[in-house]
Amino acid sequence: MPVLDRTQEGRSLITRMRSSSNKRFPNWLDGAFKGLTQTFAIGILVLLAAIFIVLWMQSQPSIHKFGFGFLTSTAWNPPKENFGALSAIVGTLMSTAVALVIAIPLSIGIALYLVEIAPEFLRQPLAVAIELLAAIPSIVYGMWGMFVLPPLMSSYVQPWLQKYFGFLPLFKGPPLGIGILTAGIVLALMVIPFIASVTREVFRMVPQTLKEAAYGVGSTTWEVVRNIMLPFGRKGIAGAIFLGLGRALGETMAVTFVIGNSHHMSLSLFSLSNSIASTLANEFTEADTDIYMSSLIELGLVLFLITFIILGLAQWWLQRGNPERKRA
Amino acid sequence: MTLMQRRVVMNRAVMILSGLAAAIGLFFLVWILGYVGIKGIGAINWDFFTQLPAPPDTEGGGLSSAIVGTLIMTALAALMAVPIGIIAGTYLSEFGRDTYLGHTVRFLSDILVSAPSIVIGVFVYLVMVKPMGNFSGWAGGVSLAIIMLPVVTRTTEEMLRLVPSEMREAALALGAPYWHTMVRVVFRAATAGLLTGVLLAVARVSGETAPLLFTALNSPYWSNTLNQPMSNLTVTLFNYAMSPYDDWHALAWGAAFLITASVLVVTITTRFILRDRSKR
Numbered sequence: 001m002p003v004l005d006r007t008q009e010g011r012s013l014i015t016r017m018r019s020s021s022n023k024r025f026p027n028w029l030d031g032a033f034k035g036l037t038q039t040f041a042i043g044i045l046v047l048l049a050a051i052f053i054v055l056w057m058q059s060q061p062s063i064h065k066f067g068f069g070f071l072t073s074t075a076w077n078p079p080k081e082n083f084g085a086l087s088a089i090v091g092t093l094m095s096t097a098v099a100l101v102i103a104i105p106l107s108i109g110i111a112l113y114l115v116e117i118a119p120e121f122l123r124q125p126l127a128v129a130i131e132l133l134a135a136i137p138s139i140v141y142g143m144w145g146m147f148v149l150p151p152l153m154s155s156y157v158q159p160w161l162q163k164y165f166g167f168l169p170l171f172k173g174p175p176l177g178i179g180i181l182t183a184g185i186v187l188a189l190m191v192i193p194f195i196a197s198v199t200r201e202v203f204r205m206v207p208q209t210l211k212e213a214a215y216g217v218g219s220t221t222w223e224v225v226r227n228i229m230l231p232f233g234r235k236g237i238a239g240a241i242f243l244g245l246g247r248a249l250g251e252t253m254a255v256t257f258v259i260g261n262s263h264h265m266s267l268s269l270f271s272l273s274n275s276i277a278s279t280l281a282n283e284f285t286e287a288d289t290d291i292y293m294s295s296l297i298e299l300g301l302v303l304f305l306i307t308f309i310i311l312g313l314a315q316w317w318l319q320r321g322n323p324e325r326k327r328a
Numbered sequence: 329m330t331l332m333q334r335r336v337v338m339n340r341a342v343m344i345l346s347g348l349a350a351a352i353g354l355f356f357l358v359w360i361l362g363y364v365g366i367k368g369i370g371a372i373n374w375d376f377f378t379q380l381p382a383p384p385d386t387e388g389g390g391l392s393s394a395i396v397g398t399l400i401m402t403a404l405a406a407l408m409a410v411p412i413g414i415i416a417g418t419y420l421s422e423f424g425r426d427t428y429l430g431h432t433v434r435f436l437s438d439i440l441v442s443a444p445s446i447v448i449g450v451f452v453y454l455v456m457v458k459p460m461g462n463f464s465g466w467a468g469g470v471s472l473a474i475i476m477l478p479v480v481t482r483t484t485e486e487m488l489r490l491v492p493s494e495m496r497e498a499a500l501a502l503g504a505p506y507w508h509t510m511v512r513v514v515f516r517a518a519t520a521g522l523l524t525g526v527l528l529a530v531a532r533v534s535g536e537t538a539p540l541l542f543t544a545l546n547s548p549y550w551s552n553t554l555n556q557p558m559s560n561l562t563v564t565l566f567n568y569a570m571s572p573y574d575d576w577h578a579l580a581w582g583a584a585f586l587i588t589a590s591v592l593v594v595t596i597t598t599r600f601i602l603r604d605r606s607k608r
Contacts, residue, residue, distance in 0.1 A: 033507030037419035040412055041433045044481065047474065048436055051451045058454050109349025117343050118350070126350060128599065133357050135595040137535025139562050140584045143569045144360050147577075189356050196353070220339035243442065250444025252538040253566065277446045277538070284450065284542050300450040304443065311439040319435075 051304070059298035061291055070298060076263035078288075083295035085302060087265040091180060091273035092303075095255060096248045098184025098269060099191060104241060106188070107195035114196075115203040116221055116229075127200065134193035142257035145186040149258065150177030157181075158270060173270040176260070181269040183259040190254055191244035198243060198318070202236030203229055239317035246311035250303060252277035276303040361588070368585020371578040381548045381564070384573035391583055393550050397465070397559040400551070401544060402534050404469030409476035410526055416477075417484025418510065434485070437478035446538035448474050453542040465551060465558035468544025472533045479532060483525030491517045524598040531594040535587050537562035561587060 062070060066083065073084025114127050158175030165171050206229050214224045230237070260272025261282055274282075276299050287293040329337070375390040382389025416433070424430025452471040457463055491514050499509040515522070540546075545557040546564055561583050568580035 027505070030506045033510070034419075034423055037415050037423060038429070040416040041419040041424060041429065041481075043412065044416055044433055044437055044440070044477065047477070048440060050455075051447070054451055054454050055447070106349045106352060109346040110353050112342075113346040113350040117346055126354070128596075129357055130350075130353050132592060132595065133353065133360075135531070135591055136360060137537070137562070137587055137591060139535065139537045139565055140364060140588050141360070143565065143580065143584055144363055146569065148359075148363060189360075192353060220335050222339040222342040223335070225342070246442050250442075250446070252444065252446040256566075257569070277444060280446050280450065281538060281541055284453070285545070297450060297454070300447045304447045307442075307444055308439060311442050312435070315435055315438045 052301075055297055055301040055304060059294055059301050062294035062298045065291060066295070070295070071302070074263075074265050078292050081289060081291050083292070085276070085295075085299055087263050088274055088276045088279045088299060089302070090265055091259065092249055092275040092277070094269065094273070095180050095183040095187060095259060095275055096245060098181060099187035099248045100241065100245060102185065102188035103192045103195055103244060107192050107240070107244070108199055108237070110192070110196040111199035111203055112225060114200050116225065127197070130193050130196050132193075133189065134197070137253075138190060138251060139253040141186055141190055142254040145182065145254060146178075146257040149182050149185065153177045153182050153185075169267050170269050173266070173268045175270060176272065178258050178260045178272065179270050180259060180273050183255045183273075183275070184269070186254045186258055187248045187251055190251060191248050194247055195240045195244040198240035199233070199237055202233040202240065205236070206232045235317045239314045242310050242314035242317065246307045246314060249310065250277055250307045252281050256281045276300070361592075364581065364584050364588050367578075367581035368583075368588075371582030372585065376579070376582050380550070381559075381579075384571065384576050389575070389579070391561065391564060391579060393548070393559040394546075394561045394564040394583070395586070397544070397547075397551050398534060398561040400554075401465055401468045401472060401540075401558060401560060402530060404465070404554070405472035405476050405533055406526065406530055408469065408473040409480055409529070413477050413480025413529075414484045414522065417481040418488065420481065420485040421488035422506075422510065422514075434482070437481050440478040441482065444538075445475055445536055446541070449539035449542045452539070457543060460555075462555070463543065463545035463557040465544055465554035465556070468540050468558055468560065469554070471539035471543045472536060475536060475539060476529045476533050479529040480526060483528065484522060487518045487521030487525055488514060490521060520601060524601050527594050527598050531591045531598075535562065535591050537566055541566075 062083065066073065069084065071085050071089070073082075074086045075082045075084040076087060077083070110130060114123055114130075118126060154175045154177035158171075158177070158181070161171045162175065210228050210232070211224055214228050219227070255275050256278040259274055259278055261274050261278060262272035263274060263279075264272065266273070280296055280300055280303075284293075284296055287296055375388050377390060377395065378392050379388050379390030380393055381391060420430055420434055424433065448471050452467050452474070456467040456470060460467075495513055495517060496509055499513045500506070504512070540560055540563050544560055544563070546567060547557045547559045549559065551558045565580045565583040565587070568576040568583070571577070
């Protein structure tokens with residue numbers, strides 16, 4: 001009884017209530033009720049532990065056969081039963097990096113607009129609209145991306161990038177329309193609502209008095225943002241970005257449609273590639289040998305570990321940057 | 329340029345850029361929704377809801393089995409995840425606010441909410457599909473339930489916290505045991521909130537594809553049993569969209585429209601309900 005037992009009277013009231021006998025409602029029921037809820041809460045921990053343990057056990061064959069080299073090998077050869085995770089890991093990281101490069105400035109800009117700049121009547125509807133982007137199922141993003149983006153990418157965006165930045169290894173190769181860059185763009189659209197809405201919450205937590213004091217000494221909106229809001233919300237914004245990062249790393253359907261699904265590894269953003277999640281989606285039901293299956297499971301374990309750590313950091317920063325949450 | 333001018337120009341630039349960012353976000357929302365709407369509505373007709381999937385290049389054909397399969401598995405997931413989630417959420421809000429266990433469960437649920445759903449699919453494949461020997465509707469339902477569980481738990485906690493502690497104290501003062509107070513007073517006061525939370529969680533999983541790929545698989549037939557691979561909208565959409573046939577593409581757009589429209593309707597409705605409540 002969290003509220004009552006804060007005061008002395010509350011505590012003695014609880015003791016008296018517990019000792020009073022009541023035939024319709026025997027006293028042990030309260031203990032049982034608490035026990036039941038506690039058991040189910042622990043159940044969530046057990047579930048999470050079970051996911052880790054099962055993935056770990058089932059990837060043993062692959063862990064034994066390939067050892068640490070699994071993470072650094074680019075081989076992916078089902079007939080010869082030789083597997084390595086590097087091309088999938090690199091594809092995941094590159095597409096996620098593209099997504100964040102696009103999403104971070106846009107999200108912070110959107111949050112800023114919603115909190116400080118937009119006229120009052122626009123704020124609520126715009127915030128809802130941005131959050132609707134988060135409600136669209138990922139497979140719809142993927143399908144839209146596959147039918148709409150490739151022609152635009154291959155005839156406008158990629159030639160333009162090649163013309164002005166073609167000297168970079170990132171933009172080498174034929175403009176195919178699909179590949180890491182396209183996957184990154186779709187991913188960016190998907191994580192923008194998450195980063196933007198958390199950043200917006202962070203900006204809204206900045207004490208009004210601080211902002212008013214800054215405006216009072218003659219600051220412009222930008223100066224208030226730069227000197228008050230950004231420093232104040234630093235941890236929270238980092239948390240928001242990591243939340244988006246965690247989401248982007250594990251996103252499956254949207255990526256599978258547009259990344260090209262090739263195990264070939266290249267440094268170019270134009271090349272066809274794959275991510276851990278898209279490899280699983282494409283090959284898991286086709287795995288015909290135990291070692292193939294086990295390698296795929298190990299890929300899943302790697303993905304789960306990476307996202308777990310990143311999302312854990314995100315939650316940690318968000319809680320620390322948010323005194324309200326910490327107290328609650 | 330004087331310092332003052334520079335400050336003013338800088339400020340203008342930032343304001344314009346952030347407005348532009350919002351406009352870009354809005355532009356893509358309209359683009360995606362508009363495109364799915366235009367492509368999808370054309371594919372939706374009576375056959376879409378009543379006919380079984382047909383081979384490519386044949387007249388007619390719909391997604392009736394897939395629609396029903398998705399509904400069944402989503403309901404199955406809700407039946408499993410909602411009771412467990414509400415009870416676990418009760419612990420977080422009533423007994424575990426400041427306990428070590430409470431903080432841990434809260435922290436890990438928040439991680440699980442955003443965890444990659446495809447890994448959940450792999451997990452359920454390993455603990456259900458492999459031992460049982462075949463893909464099944466049960467496995468699909470369970471993997472959706474695992475995705476729903478942390479969402480329901482956390483929203484339950486938040487909704488129960490909105491119930492003022494005075495109501496608990498009033499019931500306790502009348503001599504009601506704590507569990508009775510919860511069931512008859514606190515849950516009742518939070519009913520609308522809990523329902524919207526459940527609806528949001530259902531909307532979320534109804535668009536999930538990745539966890540179904542290796543659990544329910546897919547099937548072109550009516551599913552008479554939960555022990556067999558089960559037809560469902562999202563995996564059908566995935567297969568049809570990846571196929572080279574135009575009429576399958578059309579059906580896939582129809583499915584995309586149906587899923588998006590239902591998810592958006594539920595999301596917008598619950599948002600309005602929740603906002604009305606918080607205003608009061």
